[in-house]
Structure formats: structure tokens, C-alpha cells
Amino acid sequence: MQISSFKIAASIAAICFSTVVFAQQNFSVSGTIKDQRNGELLIGVAVKVAEDPSISINANEYGFYSLSLPKGSYTLMISNPGFRDFQQIINVEEDIKVNIQLSQEEKETTTNIDEVVISAVKKDKNLSSAQMGTETLSIKQIEKLPVLFGEKDVMKTIQLLPGIKSNGEGSSGFSVRGGATDQNLILLDEAPVYNASHLLGFFSTFNSDALKDASIIKGNSPAQYGGRLSSVLDVKMKDGNNKDYNVAGGIGLISSRLSVEGPIQKERSSFIVSGRRTYADIFLKTTDDFRDSKLYFYDLNLKANYQINDNNRLYLSGYFGRDVLGLGDTFATDWGNTTATLRWNSIINSKLFSNTSFIYSNYNYNVSLTSNDNTFGLDSQIEDWNLKQDFTWFAGNKHSVRFGLQSIYHTISPSSASGTSISSFPRNPRYSWENALYINVDFKATEKLTINYGLRLSMFSVLGGDTYNTYENGMIIGSEFLEKGKFGKTYVNLEPRITANYRINEVSSVKGGYSRNTQNLHLLSTSGSGNPTDQWIGSSYTVKPEISDQISAGYSRNFNNNNYELNAEIYYKSMQNQIDYKNGAQITFDTAADVESELLFGKGRAYGLELIAKKKSGKLTGWISYTLSKAERKINGINDNDWYNARVDKTHDLSVVATYELNPKWSFSGLFLYSTGNAVTFPTGKYELNGQTIFQYSNRNADRMPAYHRMDVSATYEPTSKKRFKGSWSFGIYNIYGRENAYIINFEDNPDRPGTTRAMQTSLFRWVPNITYNFKF
Template sequence: MKKRAILASLLCLFIIQAGMAQNEPQYTLSGYIKDSSSGEELLYANVLEPTTSAGATTNLYGFYSLTLPAGQYELTFTYLGFQPLTRAITLSADTELNVELTPSSAVLQEVVVTDKAANESVKQVAMSRIALPIEDIKKMPSLMGEPDVIKTIQTLPGVTSAGEGTSAFFVRGGSADQNLVLLDEAPVYDVSHLFGLFSVFNADIIKNAELYKGGIPSKYGGRLSSLLEVTTRDGNAKQFSGSGGIGILAAKGTIEGPIVKDKASFILAGRRSYADLYTRNSEQLDGTAVIFHDLNAKVNWKASNKDRFFLSAYSGRDIWQFDDAFQMDWGNTTTSFRWNHLFSERLFSNLTLIYSDFDYALQDKDEVQGFEWVANQREASLKQDMTFFLNPDITLKFGYQGIYRRFTPGTITPNGDDSIYETTEMQKQFALDHALYAGAEHQVSDRLSLEYGVRYSLFQNIGEGTVYDYAEPGNNGNIEIVDSTVYGNFDIIKSFQNPEPRFGARFMIDDRQSLKLSYNRMVQYVHLVSNSTVPIPFATWSPSSPYLDPQRADQLAVGYFRNLQDNTYEFSAEAYYKKSTDVTDFVDNAQLFFNPHIVTEFRQGESEAYGLELFLRKNKGSLRGFVSYTWSKAEMDVPGLNADQPFPANHDRRHNLNVAMNYDINNRWNVGANFTYATGRPITLPVGQYEFDGYLANYYSERNGYRLPDFHRLDLSATYEPKKNEGRRWNNSFSFGVYNAYNRKNPWTIYTQTKQDDDGNIIGDGTEKEARMVYLFGAMPYFTWNFNF
């Protein structure tokens, strides 16, 4: 009854608001805002009517809708990096108004940090959300000179990494598999190239990237910790153009242009490493090859003012070949088809069809002992998102998503008839994932704005398949099957359903400062089967099932936001608390590789994370950049692990400090510096030995009982852009710098071995152990040539 009363109250509120707006004739102004030079729609551009302070912001497709009383108005269209545009209109009927904004080089030199409106960080209701401007990312020092969205994310407050050489990131105490990563709305399951040295995102094709650490809208679900939403460019609809770059380890190129001018366009971008060329010419590494490549493609077609179609695809693969005898490879493939339709000036629809495939393989090429092991995780999805602009104060968003999932844990195929292996296939698993959501953006008054909604999710673990009953499912190593049940195609094995409420509020103290509050519940129905923070791909996914409950998380965050000196500086302080239940971990020495009874290795418990995040960003002037600091704690409590005692999460790092700065010396030279400091991550180490049946085994400390030494590193960069020739479209830029400038040997991991001298000879009777540290990178200079035309 309480739920019905709440729903009835909300409905009455909407009716009252709508009724008040009908006291005088009102009409809707709507359209798209574009870049005049390329035809690209501008995301989050602003429309303002100054006399009434009414305004609107474009969505992810550049569409806006603003309802006003009949009358004459002067509307201002703004987007940072572009010249403002003012249009006088007489609104006497519903009107479509598409505008094109002209890029302003003067503005670009002044402000390059964000594409959102001035003071937007204070005025927007959303908190725990950070935009990642691509132009800034390209100017930051980077490993091997390759701009990287993921590496930038790892410097933000509330985000930690496992160390160097990894694209894994951990948000507010959550694990890496608890991040939902979307590329043009399609999920990407592994974001790393070259074991994490690069990510799968080619910066040259990205239009927009945003990270949500909390306050996640009801439109999104399926992960506990964060959402990273990456949108690619549509392609130049005005003229043909291209760009590219050549660095130390990889080369890339992009070409784009109109198919039909101002109606349809395309963009194609490719990237490939050539580290294999170095290894092939090395006597020590002969037969070893490390390769990655990726390809992005996108076409769009404006069929009419009411219908637009987008088709985008991504394919990427990594291959590691060792001594012509062993190979492993992995990769992502995604495709998304989107149809934007305007049912009316107020009702915007986006229908999306999505396909995603993540596969990985091992191959031993020996004729007798050789085999090939392949596995994958696939999904196909239908998503319908609707936006209804009820009035200037209320925007409603609602929709549905359905996903069909197939999990293939692995198939072994022998190399030949003489192989010692037999063809073996682990049991596939299947699932249906449904979600309905509804939410509202509500401006209650000039000072108070709200975002609220709910997501209802239904997850069904389905057949075909066989489910085993174990005598003691939690007793790994002693598997006793007492019964089994066989399910046919699409038979429901186990169902789970959860309401996921979301709420956010913003109170303006004055025009320059605000207080914000957010709460969200997230539920995750798919689980990463891995016990390592190292980004190797041999970590399969498993659905929630009779032996694996869905993970749940409740997060509460509060924040203070302030802009200083005419929006030159942005400051924010956020505190959060997150409680998660049924989080998944595994017993010590778990057998995760090709285990048909993997459910006996699962352990589920609770986690608790809380912290304070400080962020200061300078937006204007020759010197720009940010300073971020995070104090945080993440702790796990999983029955059956660590003698039933709580222990630090693998990614628990108490202090994280990042400083990133760019300085424009003049119109041709820009220099940058990044400094990173973090306390060492937890690690489990042997603390003694014991003998068992004549075998000398290690005795380990409590789980994550030790910490690696603190991590710190300084990166330096410089970018030079030669003088442009008038009338020529060809432009060059040269980037060079040093990664890890003072040659810090940051620990990647620590292992123990029998004590040896410098020549590798065992010291003593071979029972004495010593610890050895592994680090990845010393000081590494880089150089990259970039061009565009």
C-alpha cells in the first residue's frame, strides 16, 4: 500500500505540474545542435532563454527540447570551445530549430578541460560523474606516447589501479569486473591490449567519455561499482578528412567523410602494434611475437528530421606467441545498431540492437601433448529508451532492456590423433536478463533539483544444462555428487528479481556553490571467475545460478561543489559509503582452469568501502590541469576465507594522489607533467614452511596480510605543432616525453624462491627462501608523430 501511495503521489505531482503549465498556451522548440565544420552533433550543448532562466541541454545524440509560453524570445546556444550563437524567434507553434555552432580557436586555447557549460559541475544534479575530454587526454603524458582513456581514469579521485602495465581499474572499493564499460552502448568485457599496456579505446575516434562512480541513472544496471560510457564520433558530414599517428610501439589511422553531404557519413579507424617486429629481430626473443590490433567503423544516416540511424562496430585482438610452440589470444567484437525517432517535439526514442562477444584461447602446438582451448562470453540485447520532456521543469525517462547471454567456459581440442588429450567441452550456461526502468529529472525550484527513479531487474538462469547437487558444495577438493537435474532449452533453472531505486538531489547555496546527495542500489548477475588482479584474459564469466547469488550494493554519497574566480577553478569534496552483499571470491588455491565443478570453489560474503575524494581543477589560462586526492578503505568479509576474519580487498589503497598539468608556452609548444602517488596494494606472502609427506611447502600469512612498497612516478611530455600553412589542410604535431622520468622501480609483484647468489647458484641446503621483487618499467622515452588533413 505504501508503494502505491508513493506512486499515486508522484503521478499527482506530474499532473499538477502539467496542469499549471497549461494556464497559458505553450509550445515546444526542439532540434539538434551541431558542429558547423564537421556536422557532428554536440553532446550536452546548452540552450538558454535568459529572461525566464528556462533552458535545456542536448542528449547523447545532440537533441534538445524546450517548452515555453507563446511569445518572442532571444535564445542563446552555447558549447565550450565554440562561439555562442543567439537566435531571435517568435514562438506561436511547435517549432523545429536546428543550429550549427562555429568552433572558436580563441576559446579552444582558453578552455580545453571540459565540453560542458561553465559552472555545470555546480549546477548539474549528477554527482560522482566526471567527463573525460579527449583533447586533454591527448595532451597528457602517456606510456609509449599513446593517449589512453583508461590510463586517464586511473588518475581520477575514487579510482585505483593494480599498478603499472594494467588497464584494470577499481572504483570506490569495487573489483574490476564490477565496472560496466560501454562502447556505443555495447558492453566491452576486456579493455586491455598488450596485457594492459594500452586499452582498447582509440582516442582518435572517441567523441565523448564519461565515468559514473555513483548516482548512476536508472537507465543503467548490471554492475555494482561504476559505469564508463564511451561514444564514438559519427564522421565528418561536410568533407573528407583523415588523421593518423606513428609511435614507438603502434601506428594508427582514421578516415572519415560524407556518403551524402549533410545526410550520411562514415568513419573508419584502425590501429596496430609492431612490437613483433622488434622480437623477430632479437636473438634472445626469436620466435616470440606480441601483437594487437583494433578496428572501429561507424556509419550514420539522417533519413528525415524525425529518423536517424547509426551502425557502429568494433573488433580488437591480442596475440602472444612464444617460441613458435605456444600461443594465446583474446579479443572483443561489438556491434550496435541504433534508431533515433521523434514521436513528437517532446517524445524522443532510441531503439538499440546490440551484440557483444569476448573470446580467448590457448594453444600448445606440440603434436603429442598439444591442444587448443577456446572459450567465450556472448550476448545479444534489445534496448528501448524513451525521453519525454513533460515541461521545462520535468523530464521523464523510461524504457526496457532484454539480454540473451551464453557462457562457454571452454572447449579442448587435441592437435591430432596421437595427442594425449581428448576433445572435451565444459557445459555451456545460458541466461535471460530483463530490466524495466523509469526515472525523472525534476527542477523543484531555482535552488532544489532532484533525479529519482527505479529499475526493476529480472534474471533467469536457463537451460539447457545439468545442475548437480553436492553433499558439501563448500568443501572444495572433496566433491561428492548426490543428485542431478537435467533442464531443456529455455527451461528456467533459477530466477532472481530485484528493485533498484536511485535518487539524487542538488541544493544551490548560491550561483557558485552547491550541496549534493545521491543514493543508488545496484545488482550484478554475472560474475568474473578469477583470483588475480593481473589482466590476463583467462578469467571466465559465470551467471547467477542455484549456487551463485547475485551481488548487491547500496551506495550513499554526499558532496560539496564550488567554482572559483569566474569558473576558472572547480573544487569538489565527496564522501561515500558502500555496502555490498554476496560479493564473490574463491578459496585459496582454487582450481579455476577447466573445472566442471567450479561452483564448489565459490565463496560469497560482504564488502564495505568508504572514503573521501578531493578534486581541484583549473579550466582557464595557459596553465591547466587538476589535483585529485582520495583517502579510502575497502574490506572483505567472506565466510570460509582467512579463518572467517575480515581482510583488505586486493585493490585497497589508503592514499592516492594525482597531479596532472598542461602548460601552453605559445601557440606551438605545450608541455605536460603527471605525478602519481599511491600506498602499496595488499599482497599475501609466505611466512614460513612446513613438511608434508617429504615435501617442503610454504605457509602463508593471513590473506593480504602484507603490502607492497608505495607507488610513485613522474611522467613528462611536450607537444610541438609547426606553423600552419594558409590554405592547406595538412597539419602535423610531434609529441615526445619520458615515462617514469626519475626511473622509479615500482613493484609489480613479489614472489619467493630458494635463496641464490648473483650467478643463480643455490645457497646452503636449499631450504632457505628469499623474496624477489618484479618491476615492469624504468625510465622510458617516447616519440609520436601525429597528422591530420
């Protein structure tokens, strides 16, 4: 027995010793990857080793990479879309740092690159990545697509992808895989944006001139993301050119924009300032009826960074945006976002990267009405203070581990009304503390199998400072006052997530995944497209965290040396603690009624098929996406306690997008959209009471708006110029064949045929031309 134990111990010691010896024979090769032209750190760049094709990693979102190699000579192969492929020979005899600068492809030389092997690295990411339901958007690609009023828009572009559906004409709100608008986590430099739209949804808050990267993840997000059920839209601002000063901008029919960037201290620190404003109100002043009206928005993006030394860098970024709408002295409303992020990047050692972020976010709105001597005011606010500590550990060429924590202090000021014609009731702010711990592992198990798995522990605590009622089916069953600073109800949830990719061969792969997400902030909306005055509430004694469980599977195949791509995914998502208003809910502001008394809770489900085919190279590029889906809710007290269509349910959704490069000066683009109409509730009968017509309604969301479809086209003229100053013209027509798509359908008594009812359709746009002059120097 002793001999056996000795042999076992000796064997374990030998294994450990051999592991240590093996580890000692490996050295770290690490560094950062930048854009040679402006010093911008590049995200997700592919790094391979020519001598060992099994070694393939991607730089993180801060441009840092790390791999392990035995002693010897190697050739690093670096590849990133839009940049020239790069090779560098290195001699590894100890841990070394290799910082890399990539040069951008010039327009006329893009087709001349013949390094086929390296080019394939960047074109088959859909086959090798374990992450599902993810799309990274090219800002250059966004700039070429035709959109409303000529404003290039990230939010509008993602709605052309499968599984992501627009909430209506001109709206920047969107739903993902059957989820509501508030179930999308929208981040700008890590700061949450609670209302990402301008002018009631016709523009988004994101000015493309200030952006570096944007990615959308549909439900299967890694564990570092949390707080929403359906998707993550992660948008990152440019760092600013640290080598030279640049000015860029555009002048359009109703808006203009201007960006300035440059070094503070050359190649050590930089800044960018980007602003935008509409001037539709200027045209209103030329009319007698609207001379005193206001209708505009502005936004301002600011960012600066400072490289302390080779291993440490500080970033400070901010966003300020506001909408102003008013009709003389009778009506005025304004709403807007403010965000700020202070971030410290630190390369702790050749394998460990740290990112510490202090984040502030604020969204608020104000409404005022004046009629004779009567006044009415309404306001609300949600404010966050956020600390996030994130580590990335490059454990080896096959392992990378991401772990950290996040802590958010929420202050939600509910809609509060005041005025001379109603009883004022200022409502107390409600405080809550949301925390999370997470770990996520990216593991290349074999040459063909890659797995991404993680776990997130989320905790949400109701804090004191207000009275919390408990309701059951709208009836109060309890009440508790919490003193400020006291802890109330705490919800704790574990969120496991896993996705896997199996590479069948060089041109195809299959994927599968499961994820659980929880959400503790909820948006109460009375419209499908969302309004600035929609109200945010947090989980409480009555409102429980929303929970979703999603399973998905996919197949990807590339053709013609990865120049064509086909991706298909199916999914099923079940949702708990879904929220909807009860029938006949009274949402008024002249009493102190608790809005939670008007809510009912139940479950939801969504399932569907998503297809997208892409052509990625050549003069003609673009994609065709199609979604076949169903989204339903089942809430006791609604629709006889049976399943009913969710407001966001659309059976069919089709997008066709194409861009054609005629020559170096002229390019053309177009898109066609078709979707099933939104689910709505139309009246089925009526009766008259005291001289007024009262409409009766049947099942919730049992009817449909008419099908939506339109076609947009645009052309860009960019004359060649050897000077520093470059200008271009963009021309476009939105809704070229003049389809009158329904925005609202109202029902009223028909004055021409007493006793009957007529439906009156309101449409927003037929033909909308745009001309924009863009410049940079």
C-alpha cells in the first residue's frame, strides 16, 4: 500500500515537474496594435503564427494581445479588415513586447493585395468564433447606406440585420428576438444610454463621426455584460488622432456636424470633440403659425486620453445630448442624456490586462403646459453611478479568461406632476444598488472545437427612502416604509452562459448555445415605439426581476474563398416576470396612485429562424437578411389568461442591402425593407354614452397594422484630391416609390354615414430627398 502511494505521489510530482519545465520553456509575446495613421488602438485584430496555424488569438477591445511561444524564431501574421495584412519576424528567447502599427488599405490598392492565406484569417471569423448572434458594424459601411434625412446612423443600420426589428417608421427604438425596447443594453464607452433617440426617434444619439466600433449581441452575451434580457449594443468612441490634427464634418438639409481631433502631446495623448445640431426650427421661424416654435436637438461627444507609460493609459469621455420641442408659450418639452466615463487601462504583466472604469449616466425629461392661467408640469429622471473592474488573463494560446465585478447605484425619480389645475404630488426618488460578479472563459478545446462559457452572479437590493407597496392582481396586500440607507428586498440570480463552435471543415461550422439573463430595470410604455416620457422603474416588492432563458443553434458556410457568407440561426427564448398594463389601466397624473397597482405580470416566449447571406468583396457588396419569428405573452388578467401577441411580434422581416462601387469617385447604395405590421388592438364594437361614442375592444394585440415596405437609394460622389482637404457629396431619396406606410390608425364616427365607423390612417413620409456635403482635412 505504501509502495502504491509512493508511486502515485511520484507520478504526480513528475507530472507537476514536467508542467513547470514546459511552462519555463514558453515565453510571452505581447503588445498593443494601433492604426499607424492616427494612433487609434484597434479592436479584435487577428494574430496568428505562421509556423503553428493552431495558434490564433484576437486582441481585446483595448488593442492588447498576448500569446505564449517556446524559444525560437517565428513569423507573426496580423490581419484586420480595412488594413493591409502585416507580417513580422520575431526571435523569442525571453518574454518580449511587440507593439504593432497597421496601415490602412487605400481605395485603389485594396484589390491588389494577394496575400491570400492571411486575408482568409479575417474573412472566416464567422466560422471560427464561438460567439453566437453577434455582428460587428463597420463605420465605413454605415456611412454608405441611405437613411432618413441623410444622417448616417448605427441604430438604423442594426435594424437591417436578422432578429432585430424596428419599432416603427423613423423610430430608432428596436426589439431583438421578441424582447421589448427596454430589454436592450445600449452602451457608449461603457456608459448605459437610457434613451438613444432624438426627435421622437427619427435620429439616434450616435454621431457616426465620433465612433470607432459598434457591435450587437443578440442574447448570448458573454458574462461581462448583464442587466438586460435581449441584446447588448456596445458602441465605442474614437480615441482621437495622436499624430496630427484633423477636422471633419457635414452640412445637410436639416442638420450639420463638425469633429475636431488631434494630439495634446504628440503620440502620447490626444482628444476628439464632435458636435451635431439640427436646424429645423430655423425653417419654422419663416412661417407665421410656427414662428415661436422650437424643434431641434444637439449632441456633443468629447474624449481625451493620456498614455502615462508603456503599460498605463487614462481615458476620459463624455456625451451630452438634448432635444427641445415647443409651441410658443403653451407647450414645451425637453429630454436628454448625459454620460461620462473615466477609464484606466493597465497592462499588469504580459498576460494580465486590467480595465478600471468609473461611469456616470443620467437621463431626464421635462414637460410643461400652459393654458390661460393654468399650468402643468411633468418630470422624471434616472441617474447611475457605476464602478466596473475588469481583468483579462491570457492564460495560454488556447485559454483567455475574463473576470471582474460591477457595482451600480441607481436613483430613479418617478414621473412627478405639478400645476395649478391638479393636486401636486412630488414623488420620492427610489434608490437601489445593483452588483455583479462574473467570469468568462474562451477555450479552444481542439483544432475544430471552440467553447465560450461563463457565469454571472447578479444582485439587486431595494434601498430605503420611500414606501413600497405589495400588490397581487392590482390589489394592495401590504405596505412597508424603508428609512433612507436601509436595505429592503434583495434579489440574487445566477446567470450561466455557454456557446460552442465546431468547425466541420474549412468552409463550414455549426454552433450552439444557452444563456440566462436577468433584468432589474423596467420601462413602462403605453406605445409600441416608445416616447421620451415613458417611465423607468426598478424591481421592488411587487415588481420582480425579469428572467430569460435562451437556447440557440446555428450553421455557417462560406463560399468562393470566404467572399460569400451564409449564416442561419434558430432560437427559443422563454421569459419570466414579464410586465404589461392591466385592461383599462388608469395612467393619470392628478392623483398619487402608485403605477405598480396598474401592472400585471406573467411569462413570455419567442422563437424564430434568422438567415443572412453576405457578399463581402468586389464592386458589389451587401447582404440579404430574413427573419421568421413569433413573440407572445401570457399574463393572468389579460386575454382570458391565454397567450396573446406581444406588441413587438412581426412574423416576417426582410432586408436587402447593396452597395456598388462604380469607380473611385462614384458609389451607389440601396436598401429594400418589408415586414409584417405591428400587433395592435382595434375596436370591435361601440356604444353611445351621454352623447359620446365609446369603443369596445377584443383580445389584446389580436389585430395587425398594414404590412410595411419601402426602398431607399443614395449616391456618393468623392472627387480625387491630392490635397489635404477632401470633400464629397451624398445624394439620396428615402422611400423612393412613395409608399404611404401607416404610422397611426385612429377610429372615429363616420360623418358621411351615421352609425358607421371609419379608420383614419396617418403616414409620416412619402418621398424624402437629402443632400449632404461632407468634408475633412
